[in-house]
Each structure stands twice: as structure tokens, then as C-alpha cells.
Amino acid sequence: MKLYKICSAECFPIIVQQNDGHFPAGECFNFVRSRARLNCVNAIREQVNEQTSFLDLSMVYGVSDAEATSLRTLSGGLLKTVLNKLPKGPDEQCELSRPSDAQSYYCTEAGDPRSDEQPGLASIHTIWAREHNRLAAQLATNHPSWTDEKVFQEARKINIAEWQHIVYNEYLPVTIGMATMQAYNIHIDATGHKDTYDISTDPTIRNAFGAAIFRFGHTLVSDKIALANLGDETILNEQDLKFNFFEPELYHSNANDATDNILKWTAATPCLLSDRKLQASIQKFLFLDALNKSADLATLNIQRGRDHGVPSYNEFRAYCNLPRAFNFGVGGGGFVDHDQDVVTLLSNAYMYPDDVDLFTGYISERRISDSQLGPTGQCLFALQFLALRNGDRFFYERNDPLIAFTQGQLMEIKEVRMSTVFCLNTAAHTGKRVQLNMFRQEEAGNPFVDCYNVQGIDLTLW
Template sequence: MKRCEVIARLNQPKSTGCPVKELPIDICGKSVQVNCDAVANFRTIDGSCNNLKNPEWGKAGSMQSRSVTNAYDDGRSTPRVRSTCTGKDLPSARVVSNAIHAAGVSMELEPHFSYMIMQMGQFLSHDFILTKTFTMDDESPLDCCGNETLCSECFPIQVPAGDSMNISCLAMSRSKAAIDCKRIRQQLNGHSSYLDMSLSYGMNEEAAKDLRTFSGGLLNTTNANLPADEGDSTCHLEGEFDPILNYCPESGDPRVNENVGLASMHTIFHRAHNNFANGLAKINPDWDDEMLYQNARKILIGVWQNIVYGEYLPLIIGQPAMKYHKIDVTNNGFKDTYNEKTDATTINEGGIAFRFGHSTVSRLIVLQDEDYSLSMPPEPLEDHYFLTKLYHIFNGRGHEDVLRWTVDSACPKMDRMLEPSVQQKLFQDKSDKASDIAALNIQRGRDHGLPGYNAYRRQCGLTPARDFSTARGGLVDMDSDVAALLQKVYSCPDDIDLFTAIVTERRSNGAIVGPLGQCIIADMFKRFRDGDRFFFERNDPLIGFTEAQLNAIKKISMSSLICITTRTSTMQDNAFLFNTSKKPCSEFPVLDFGLWKQT
């Protein structure tokens, strides 16, 4: 099998401002033999051998794919920087962000969706994509607004004079990439593409082993919480290290502590694995550690995929789109759609399109106790990036209070506007240095050579826009006020960046995104489903569930999972819907482990 990826380190002259460069090179003349066990009952950790004929499809560390031809400036590698209609420079990503994406004074809210919509979206995206960026040799960031400005792997964002951030440049290094067999730069995915909980279990065997106890199939914990990252590499630890109440929590993804809500999601799935392992051990006392670990992992992935396709995704793209693309799940029984010719590798544009969720990030973070009463006053989100104070507060249960807030509070409205916590104060440090997630999303798309709006409209069978009107032949899926704003910053509709396009289109009926978002997201999740040999609904005696086991898994909702893994006493039926009546957690289904009793 040919493998068109490798990263080779080569010295670069110091005069360029980039002391060391990781240069992608082409090794298409060589092959790497991958030996797969065709009768293995369980997934590999890194996603390899999911497809037996193409073992590296979707594997961690492989190249992301594309559904549309790249629009690199040189056709191969350099970022998209020029207008397709005028040849002039594209507007600064920060200029676009300020004109289109800056939120108003008040935070507009969704009438029906809970904040779990945002938190689930972030957690989910971290399962299928991890795009790392180029760094110095010691893994410190490139100083792309300073000493390394001229480095070819820097792609900083110019900030206009008079900007409220009071700076002239936002640093950004390019995504790590390889050169494919056609000599095109392709970005690398650190995680497997499959929805396999790699963000909890790790992206390779070494990472997975570090998280295991190797006893009873269990994952490591600290006082029933996530274990400690001994290197303190996943958070900014404040105060003296405490092995119980002040440490950086560790999971299978380095972004675990980006915000405490994300860490809380990692925690409940971590706990769920151990809950399942303990349940299996009671019913099968003869099973060894490996058997318990793999079966608990298999069940958790099944529960996860059911939540994604059964609860979350229908709210994002709409139930009609789920059925049209044949990616909906059945209430009971099997639905086997596996196709060995489907490549489940994450599509580049899907990773950018899925960033629509940044529009739903709150400007606050709130904690609620078991009665859903405030356990402390709301605090600005920007005060808690990569900090763990709220995770460990209240004797190590603060993260549960954050989780209750996510299901009991309305989500910020999914629209073109992003809250100041991410559009002005992203990752703000003690010196008030910060960034802008909207500008980064736009610049990242250009870095990846993603074309503009109309290229994807055509790919999706949607009418391309010839002008900025909202009449036929124009921006028919956008409101007139939005179209007017876009016309002020872009030369033509062709130039509209993908992220901006996704969050500015009007919603489709029953969906939270517009037609283009529906198309790209549905396409990606169809690949994830149909290209996954281990997808939980498959009717395959070797690797699947029995029908009774599958039906039991389909009863475990996100609300059920929260009830099982936290001290929460009441929950609404659907954790993603806001302001609905709650019922006792005792009324939610739990898994019948007797269905897994080995005879």
C-alpha cells in the first residue's frame, strides 16, 4: 500500500526568521505494509484496519481528504490570499470578523436549545479531528508576529489600525501537513476520523495504555475524576499542585482543559467506561482485564454513536436531512449501511464547517448545584481558559455543577455573531493578550487552501451566487442585511470564506444551519457512518452487538448518561432541549449487563 505522507525535519537558514522547519515531502515511491487481523472483534485504538482493503483510511496521523479541489494560491501549497474576481488581496480575516461576526451588547439566546448543544458540538469535533500547528523544535509556538514572522509556516492575521484589540497582528502558524502523491499540501489529522471516542481513549496505543489501570478493565481516576496529567501540559496550573484537588486533568485529547465544560464531558464518559467495566465484571467474573476493557469501550462507543446520530445531529441538520442522507438511526434493531468503498477520512471542509458551534459559545460560565440553583455567581468565560479551578471546586465536583448549567440554560443563538469571550478575548492571558476565534477560523480555511462560498454551493447542487443581491442569482439563502455586510468586505460572492458562509446562511427548516452547512455536515457524517466497519448498528456477529444488546444501548440517552455518572437527581428527557420538565434520574434507563453474560 502506498502511503503519501511523512514529515522530515530540515534546517532552514536563520535569515528567514524560522530556525527549524518541518518540511512535508513526497515518498510515493515507497510503501508501508499494514498487517490487519481480519477476525479481530474490536477496533484498533488508532483507527487503522477499520477498512481491511485500505487499512490507513481514517487512521490517526493520516491526511484529511477534500470534497472540492484546493484553492491554494499556487495551486499546491501556499494559502489562498487573493480574490478570484479581482486578483487583489482578500480582506484581512480580522476585518471580516469585526464586520460580520462581532456580537452586540446583549447575548441573544436560542428559544429551545440548551447549552449542551454547544458543549456536545465541541466534544464531538474533538473526536474526529485534531489539526496541530507547526511549532519550534521544542514545541513552543512560533512567534508569527515577531521573530518568526518570515517563517514559511507562519500565516499571521493583520489587524487594522484602531482595532479594539490595540495590536497590529494576530499570531497564527500553519497547520501541520504532508505532501500527497499529486504534490498537494494536505493537512494531517492527529485523531482517528471514526467516531470511536479517541478523545477519551487516546490516539495511539501508548496514550491508551497511560490511561489504563490494567485491572478490571478500568481507566485511571483520581477520586472518581479524571486522572492527573503528571507533566501539567494540558492546563495552566495555578497554585501548588495537589494530587486530589489541584492538578491538570488528563484524558485522551490534549485540549481537555480548554474550558471546564469540556473537561466535564470528558469526565462523564470516562466514568461511564468504568461503570460499564464494573457492570460487566459482575456478570462475567471470569473475564480478564483486556476483555473487560475492550467490551466496556465497545459499549461506550455504541452509546456515543447513538447519542450523536440519534439525539444531537438531527437538531443540527434536521430530521428530514438525516433521512434523506440515510444517516438516521432506528428506534430498535439493526440498520447496516456499511460500504467498504466509503472512505471515512475526515474531510477538510467538514472540520471548518463544524466550527459553526463557535457561534453558540457563551460569554459566561455558570455553576448549578443538585437542585439547579446557582452555586456561585456567573463568571466571564475568558477568565477560565485552560484553568481548572472550577473543575476542582466544591471538593472536586465543580465540573458536575457546570454540566448541570449546560442542560438547564439556553444556548446563545446560532447566527453570524460570536460572543466577545471568543471574538475579542479568546484565550486571554493575565496580560490581556488574546485572540479571535472567528478570524482564526477564516484564516485557517485560507491556510488549508479551501475555496470560497460558490465552490461548495456547486458541489452541493446549490445555485451559486453571481452578486450580493438576495434575489434569484444572488445570495438567496441569506438575509438582505447580511448580504449588504458581506458586500462591504468581499469583492464578490466567490470570495466569501467557508466559515463565514456557514454561519450567515438562513437556517433550513428543522435545522440550526443553512443549506450549505446541512450539505457539508451530512456528507461528512455519512462518511463516518457508512465507512465505519464497526458502526454500532451493524448486523455483524463478529464485531457487532446482538439485537437485544443494541436495543439496550439505544435506550441510553445523554440525559441517562448524566444521571448514571453524576450526582444529578433530575433531568429532562432530552439534554439538548431547554426549559422542558425534568423527572427523577431513577426513571431513566440503565444498561442491562445481563445481556452481555457469556454462556
């Protein structure tokens, strides 16, 4: 086994052990510790979130006035776009397999510098930048006397409200279940304001959530990424995801309409079950490079939790008033929310139940029937979104007269779905359709809707 000298306190490399089955024994995974503030009196590190904690579309607008300004045209309240896509960003942030001066092929720029990580992520950034511009254009038409700044800020406020509504009204019920949402009082009322703001609530992202809990989505990632026809879900261009990390070619394909087709494929394709298994695209071939080097995302997630000093799975069981595990069994005193075969694997990997990492423990729990998560994941997910709601002075359901939407404006926002944003911001296409709730498959109560009939919010109320 090779010995590695750690040259910096910011390095926390992972050495591949014997019998890995894919990576060579002794190979070193590059792992840089998260940026952090360091208290030199007690040597405690406090990690820094590079995006804002709030659900404020910082992935679209950035995290500062300077960043927001750099993304704006400074005319008509609009964001910069190129052919209705994200604008050009620094070439070094992605892999350009074509010449970097190609007019239609470039690394993108958004409020979050990771927009090029894979084409699906760039497409989500794009659709929300388009929605901002759609709102801004209508507001500017309705109010020709408004300044660029006035139009920009009003469109931004409405866009963020739509985003928050979709997160709480469509995404969270699928992720943690409506019963859990109601238990934590984070569900959205069908009508009217619901002001739960509490000045004493800290809305920042909990370390355990960012370093472990929100990473459950990695278990949903497919080995493939594709384009789908907007009308009938026909697959147009399916590729291996492993060849699309930081590679924007697919994003710029299909006569610049690929964003529309990627989002359509994402909605039309059943996601994987949330469980302890990650697909090869991210467990064996994550960030595959020209030298055939790659990484394992599950390993990186576990190491990130240790980097951040996240307490064990058992500690969070107790925090959520759930029984701790004292032995590697599934009966009383054991891992009561796991199957026996999973507990056997845990016992092979860890010496004691208290050693089990939070990420490992919670993603291997049995899922609750109306949720993507088990009970520990549900609890920590709900607590985070409770804090994000109650600690946000500008949350869209607030009734503070200084910042609140009127009753009529709020009702318009509450009619918005992800399908609304998709239909209004993708190319005109005969027969374009999508599920009413894009987070679920077509079924009774969730039919396909004809995008031709979809209307946005009534901006004459502003």
C-alpha cells in the same frame, strides 16, 4: 504599519487592520499552520487530524494502543481517575493559578490533550470516562473470570456504541433537523439493525468540515460558564468564560463535584442561536493571558480555512447543488439564503462573491426552521456524518455477525440517552433531575426526568 518578517513556512500570522475596534492596529496574532504531510513533487499539503476521524471516543481512549494503555489502570478494565475525575496530566498544558502540587488541583489528562481548554470540555471528557468505568465495574462483577483486557474492550465497545447512538439519535436531529437526516438516510431506526456499511466509503474528516463547518458551534458559545444545582438549576458559581481558558480551577471546585454541576448548567441554560455572531469571550478575549493578550476565534477560523486551502463558499454551494451567488444581492443570482443586511456586510468585506470564505458564508445563512444551520451547512454536515456512518466497519447498528450486537443488546443501547449517562455518572443528590433529551430545553414531550428512576442498559445480556 509594522513590517513582520516570516521566519518559518509554518507561520501564517494575522495582522490587525485599522479600525478594528478592539485589537490595536498592527498587532500580530500568532497563527501556526496545521501539521501536514507535504508532497514535495507537487507541493501539496495534506493536513493531519490528531484525533481519529471515527466516532470512537478517541477523546477518552486516545488514538493508539500506547496512549490507551497509559490511560488505563490495567486492572479490572478501568481507566485512571482521581476522585472520579480525569487523572493528572502535564502541568504545562494548562494555567495553574494555585501551586501545582496541590492534591486536588491539577492539569488533567485524557485521550485528547485539549481537555483543559475550558471546564465544560473537561467535564464532557470526564462523564464518558466515568461511563466506561461504570460499565467495566458491572461487567467485571458479572464475569469474574474475564481478564482486564476482556473487560476493558467490552466496556469500550459498549461505551462507543452509546456515544454513537446519542450523536445520531439526539445531537444530529437538533443540529441539522430530522428531515435532513432522513433525506441522507442517516437517521436511526427505532428497532433492529440498519447496516449501511460501504467498503468504498472514505470515513475520514473532510477538510471543509474540520476547518469550517463543524466550527458553527463557536457561535453557540456563551460569555459565561457556571455551576448549577443538580435538583433545581440554581446557579451556584457563575464566572466569565474568558478567565477559564486552560484554567482548571473551576473544574476542581465545589468539593470535586463541579463536573456534575457544569454539565447540569450546560443542559439547563438555553444555548445561543447559531448565526454569524460570536460572543466577546471568544472574539475579543480568546485565550486571554496574564499580559492581557488574546485572539479572535472568528478570524482564526477564517485563516484556518485558508491555511487548509478550503475552496470558497460558492464552490460548496455548487457542490451541494445549491445556486451560486454572482452578485451581492439577495434575489436570483445573489446570496439567496442570506438577509440583505448580511449581504451588505459581505460586499464590504469581499470584492467578489467568489471570494467569500466558506466559514463566513455558511454561518451567515438564514437557519432552516428545524435546524441550527442554513442549507449549505446542513448539506456538508449531513455528508460528513453519512461518511462517518457508512465508512465505519464497527458502527454500532451494523449486522455483521463477527462484530454485531445481538438484537437484545442493540435494543438496550438504543434506550440510552445523554440524560442516562448524566444521571448514572453524577453524584447522588436528592431530587436530581434533567431533561429527557439534554440537547433540548424542557417542553411538551421533553419533560424533566427524576434521575433516581433512570436505569442503565441491562449488562446481563453480555
